Amino acid sequence: MIELSFENKLENVENTNGLNICYYPNFLGKKKSDLLYKRLHDDIPWQKYQIKLFGKIYDQPRLTSFHSIGNKNYDYSQIGIKNNFMTNDLRGLLKMIHKKTDYRFNSVLLNLYRDGMDSNGWHSDNEPELGNDPKIASITLGEERFFHIKHKKIKDLKYKILLKHGSLLLMGERSQTEWVHQIPKTKKKIYPRINLTYRYIY
Numbered sequence: 001m002i003e004l005s006f007e008n009k010l011e012n013v014e015n016t017n018g019l020n021i022c023y024y025p026n027f028l029g030k031k032k033s034d035l036l037y038k039r040l041h042d043d044i045p046w047q048k049y050q051i052k053l054f055g056k057i058y059d060q061p062r063l064t065s066f067h068s069i070g071n072k073n074y075d076y077s078q079i080g081i082k083n084n085f086m087t088n089d090l091r092g093l094l095k096m097i098h099k100k101t102d103y104r105f106n107s108v109l110l111n112l113y114r115d116g117m118d119s120n121g122w123h124s125d126n127e128p129e130l131g132n133d134p135k136i137a138s139i140t141l142g143e144e145r146f147f148h149i150k151h152k153k154i155k156d157l158k159y160k161i162l163l164k165h166g167s168l169l170l171m172g173e174r175s176q177t178e179w180v181h182q183i184p185k186t187k188k189k190i191y192p193r194i195n196l197t198y199r200y201i202y
């Protein structure tokens with residue numbers, strides 16, 4: 001797996017073998033990131049959802065909360081996720097993302113990875129209500145974690161990026177139709193991480 005590094009001024013990589021992603025390591029300053037991490041950690045109504053895999057029920061290995069403008073229905077992973085309203089903090093981040101990109105979003109899924117054993121397995125964000133070619137804006141707060149992305153058909157096309165506190169990762173055209181991504185577990189002793197993925201629900 002090739003690690004994509006974005007040092008110094010190299011802030012975005014586009015069309016890496018057809019992978020359309022942009023990474024902004026310093027999207028939010030440290031002060032704002034610290035403040036938002038604490039507020040979201042304390043105020044978001046985090047819930048533990050269950051998922052059925054091969055006929056068995058498991059707790060998802062993370063806590064989750066879904067928020068949207070206009071009470072959107074989202075059948076995320078078929079877990080019957082509850083809709084919450086967009087708080088001022090979530091709307092503020094949405095505004096900043098809309099300034100940075102032409103993509104438009106109206107909802108956000110938050111994940112809280114409590115430690116290295118919390119994770120998110122290989123998947124694409126491709127539920128029908130996200131449209132034909134979903135775009136995603138992903139913000140990281142708290143502990144940095146590796147994000148893996150691999151092509152669905154071409155075995156050797158695999159990349160990883162260390163997602164930093166206060167960073168923004170944009171996943172653009174074909175990122176969900178042709179690629180899958182994951183946040184793997186780690187045995188390292190680490191602090192919690194909050195991730196926000198902004199999405200457009202039709």
Ligand SMILES: O=C(O)CCC(=O)C(=O)O
Binds near residue numbers: 125181183
């Ligand atoms: O935590 C992340 O960076 C990715 C989250 C994700 O893939 C998802 O919520 O679908």
